[in-house]
Amino acid sequence: MSNIPTHIDFRSNVQHVPPHMPPAVRKATTKFLGNRADVVNQLGTDRWEMLRQAGHEIRLHAINHLDHYLTQLEEQVTRAGGQVHWARDATEARSIVLQIAREHHIKRVVKAKSMATEEIDLNHALQEAGIQALETDLGEYIVQLAGEMPSHIIVPAVHLTKEDIADLFHQKLGVDAAPEPTALTAIAHTKLREEFLSADMGVSGANFMVAETGTIVLVTNEGNGRMCSTLPPVHVAIAGIDKVVPDMASLTVLLKLLARSATGQKISTYTSFITGPRRVDGENGPQEFHLILLDNGRTRILQDESARETLLCIRCGACLNVCPVYNQVGGHAYGWVYSGPIGAILSPQLLGTSVAADLPFASSLCGACGDICPVKIPIPKILLHLRHRVVEGDAVEPATTSPIIQAGVQAGAMALGTPWLYQLGSQLLRLVEKPLQRGDWLPNLPPPANRWTMVRPFPAFNADFRTWWERRVGKPRTNKRLRNLALAVIAIEALLFVGWLLLRKRKR
Amino acid sequence: MKSTRDELLDKVRAALKRDVNSIMPGVPSTARISPRSTGDAEAERSLLFAEIEKLGGKTRRLTHSANLKDALQDLMRVEAIKKATLWQTTDLKELGIEEILTSIGVEIVSPYASNRVVAECDLGITGADYALPETGTLVLRSSIEKPRTVSLLPRVHLAIIRPNIPRADLHQVFDEVKRDGYFVFVTGPSRTADIELTLTIGVHGPQALHVWAI
Numbered sequence: 001m002s003n004i005p006t007h008i009d010f011r012s013n014v015q016h017v018p019p020h021m022p023p024a025v026r027k028a029t030t031k032f033l034g035n036r037a038d039v040v041n042q043l044g045t046d047r048w049e050m051l052r053q054a055g056h057e058i059r060l061h062a063i064n065h066l067d068h069y070l071t072q073l074e075e076q077v078t079r080a081g082g083q084v085h086w087a088r089d090a091t092e093a094r095s096i097v098l099q100i101a102r103e104h105h106i107k108r109v110v111k112a113k114s115m116a117t118e119e120i121d122l123n124h125a126l127q128e129a130g131i132q133a134l135e136t137d138l139g140e141y142i143v144q145l146a147g148e149m150p151s152h153i154i155v156p157a158v159h160l161t162k163e164d165i166a167d168l169f170h171q172k173l174g175v176d177a178a179p180e181p182t183a184l185t186a187i188a189h190t191k192l193r194e195e196f197l198s199a200d201m202g203v204s205g206a207n208f209m210v211a212e213t214g215t216i217v218l219v220t221n222e223g224n225g226r227m228c229s230t231l232p233p234v235h236v237a238i239a240g241i242d243k244v245v246p247d248m249a250s251l252t253v254l255l256k257l258l259a260r261s262a263t264g265q266k267i268s269t270y271t272s273f274i275t276g277p278r279r280v281d282g283e284n285g286p287q288e289f290h291l292i293l294l295d296n297g298r299t300r301i302l303q304d305e306s307a308r309e310t311l312l313c314i315r316c317g318a319c320l321n322v323c324p325v326y327n328q329v330g331g332h333a334y335g336w337v338y339s340g341p342i343g344a345i346l347s348p349q350l351l352g353t354s355v356a357a358d359l360p361f362a363s364s365l366c367g368a369c370g371d372i373c374p375v376k377i378p379i380p381k382i383l384l385h386l387r388h389r390v391v392e393g394d395a396v397e398p399a400t401t402s403p404i405i406q407a408g409v410q411a412g413a414m415a416l417g418t419p420w421l422y423q424l425g426s427q428l429l430r431l432v433e434k435p436l437q438r439g440d441w442l443p444n445l446p447p448p449a450n451r452w453t454m455v456r457p458f459p460a461f462n463a464d465f466r467t468w469w470e471r472r473v474g475k476p477r478t479n480k481r482l483r484n485l486a487l488a489v490i491a492i493e494a495l496l497f498v499g500w501l502l503l504r505k506r507k508r
Numbered sequence: 509m510k511s512t513r514d515e516l517l518d519k520v521r522a523a524l525k526r527d528v529n530s531i532m533p534g535v536p537s538t539a540r541i542s543p544r545s546t547g548d549a550e551a552e553r554s555l556l557f558a559e560i561e562k563l564g565g566k567t568r569r570l571t572h573s574a575n576l577k578d579a580l581q582d583l584m585r586v587e588a589i590k591k592a593t594l595w596q597t598t599d600l601k602e603l604g605i606e607e608i609l610t611s612i613g614v615e616i617v618s619p620y621a622s623n624r625v626v627a628e629c630d631l632g633i634t635g636a637d638y639a640l641p642e643t644g645t646l647v648l649r650s651s652i653e654k655p656r657t658v659s660l661l662p663r664v665h666l667a668i669i670r671p672n673i674p675r676a677d678l679h680q681v682f683d684e685v686k687r688d689g690y691f692v693f694v695t696g697p698s699r700t701a702d703i704e705l706t707l708t709i710g711v712h713g714p715q716a717l718h719v720w721a722i
């Protein structure tokens with residue numbers, strides 16, 4: 001079974017959000033936002049804004065000169081005795097890991113939290129090869145035991161209560177524990193301590209990769225990142241090619257932005273800076289270090305200047321925390337490892353709009369995500385850009401709406417734009433709706449329009465706009481130009497509405 | 509045949525409309541972010557300790573290395589220490605830590621023993637190479653004398669630091685350590701809030717962090 005989706009149906013996923021999920025998620029997001037506000041105030045808003053601007057410029061510079069920094073990174077990692085691998089896609093990345101595992105007869109792998117490894121669904125590949133792969137971040141460990149997906153980027157198991165977790169530990173680990181966070185954490189600690197000590201390979205992601213020195217930076221609070229990169233004899237780090245930054249000086253800005261935006265800490269508990277394997281025999285640390293640089297759709301994002309800034313993301317999760325949509329539905333509805341606003345722009349680009357066409361629409365475009373993003377990614381602008389791609393297609397991908405619906409939208413636009421057609425249409429519509437009409441409402445519409453009336457009745461169409469206006473307000477006393485202007489505005493809105501309606505009802 | 513590497517780099521260049529000879533402008537400067545205003549050495553040390561305490565670490569100032577024995581005895585009692593391991597640096601050797609610990613009945617384990625054995629220690633003693641007062645961060649380098657596991661595997665981590673290690677900001681630390689094969693920032697004891705957002709101290713890393721300045 002693979003966790004890489006072939007189709008994401010956001011609206012249907014939303015129907016399956018368990019009722020306890022949104023409040024649990026909101027508890028987390030409220031807490032993180034509160035902590036974040038505190039540390040930002042402590043720093044001073046001016047200073048914070050300076051850091052954000054610098055963070056944006058540094059990340060953009062790195063992405064705009066990615067070829068240069070990747071080459072430099074490779075050179076430096078190699079010089080430090082590490083091995084660099086390049087992977088076009090998930091399949092290649094998985095087979096590189098499996099190859100390394102085979103060469104060393106690896107049986108047990110411990111993993112630090114990493115979005116890239118989830119993106120390539122590494123765990124399944126390892127399990128299929130008979131290798132045990134264990135998540136070691138407490139939250140990830142819990143969702144892995146439960147066979148679920150993370151619901152929040154920072155606290156993956158936030159949707160589970162302590163009672164759920166105690167049950168889970170009882171079923172899967174055969175241990176009875178009081179449903180108390182401390183007791184449950186202690187159980188996970190003991191189980192995982194044994195795994196850390198017996199693992200023969202550690203797998204991690206990288207929060208940043210520093211081109212200047214060939215250093216990968218791992219940020220964790222629990223210490224599992226240090227364990228995975230210190231104890232096993234082989235360490236494999238997997239990261240998207242977008243994770244590279246020019247130099248250590250860049251980190252003086254980015255590290256300050258990351259922890260504050262993510263959890264509202266000034267800095268996370270542990271930040272490891274790893275440059276190659278251990279330098280001398282007798283020093284602690286892995287004997288072998290591999291870095292896998294993953295494309296998996298990133299070069300395609302790079303091509304598109306309007307969406308390129310998606311790659312600036314440092315995965316802090318702040319945009320999830322402020323997003324009103326995310327707060328209502330939680331992470332699972334987004335159907336993949338990336339959720340919230342960043343998921344809404346990243347997933348459709350990595351997986352293709354045919355897989356994730358719903359996601360750019362899973363937003364109210366309120367703009368909060370763009371305002372909070374520590375590296376100033378214009379998320380709302382990119383959301384609009386991707387909506388446009390879904391409906392009309394662009395240089396990167398063709399439209400994913402079916403030709404019938406596209407023709408429908410075009411016909412609708414024509415009808416609304418041509419007065420006599422519009423008049424005719426409005427007369428026809430009144431005839432057609434007659435048998436379905438109950439008072440002022442249409443309670444049941446035939447498929448596919450019934451997807452609307454399953455949820456709420458549709459207002460009956462009583463007259464075209466002019467007639468409606470005259471009936472309600474009386475003969476317009478406004479001058480002709482003003483009336484036309486109003487009409488044009490209404491027509492455009494109606495058009496947008498029809499387009500939106502059709503899109504949501506398009507064939508899947 | 510083109511390697512994956514060359515193919516990917518070509519794709520990147522094509523996407524960015526660059527080629528191998530394209531000019532490289534400098535990295536956007538971080539210098540315009542005014543440095544944090546630091547206090548005098550004493551203020552910086554106080555800030556460092558205050559921040560560590562905020563995160564649940566315990567700090568202590570020893571005016572004299574002669575007080576070390578009392579302090580270690582206290583620690584042994586409070587944290588129920590039976591076995592300890594430590595960095596093999598001259599700093600710690602000069603303080604005679606091993607001798608003191610043995611004299612108060614703590615078993616010393618070599619930091620070069622297997623991970624499993626080091627993990628059984630109750631206490632790991634290290635120094636720290638630098639510190640960042642603003643965040644309460646200790647910077648630990650790695651070498652044969654400074655095994656990485658001493659600050660990671662034992663239940664309690666004690667860092668005995670010199671008073672001159674605080675640095676104003678990350679820049680100053682990176683300037684010194686960026687060519688190292690490994691270094692780690694340690695800020696408080698290990699923590700998680702993964703279960704119902706309840707802050708729980710002590711997950712995979714040490715459950716307790718003690719920092720003493722001599």
Ligand code: SF4
Pocket residue numbers: 261312313314315316317318319320342369372373374375376377
């Ligand atoms: S898009 Fe911005 S706010 Fe969202 S996770 Fe990425 S860096 Fe954080």
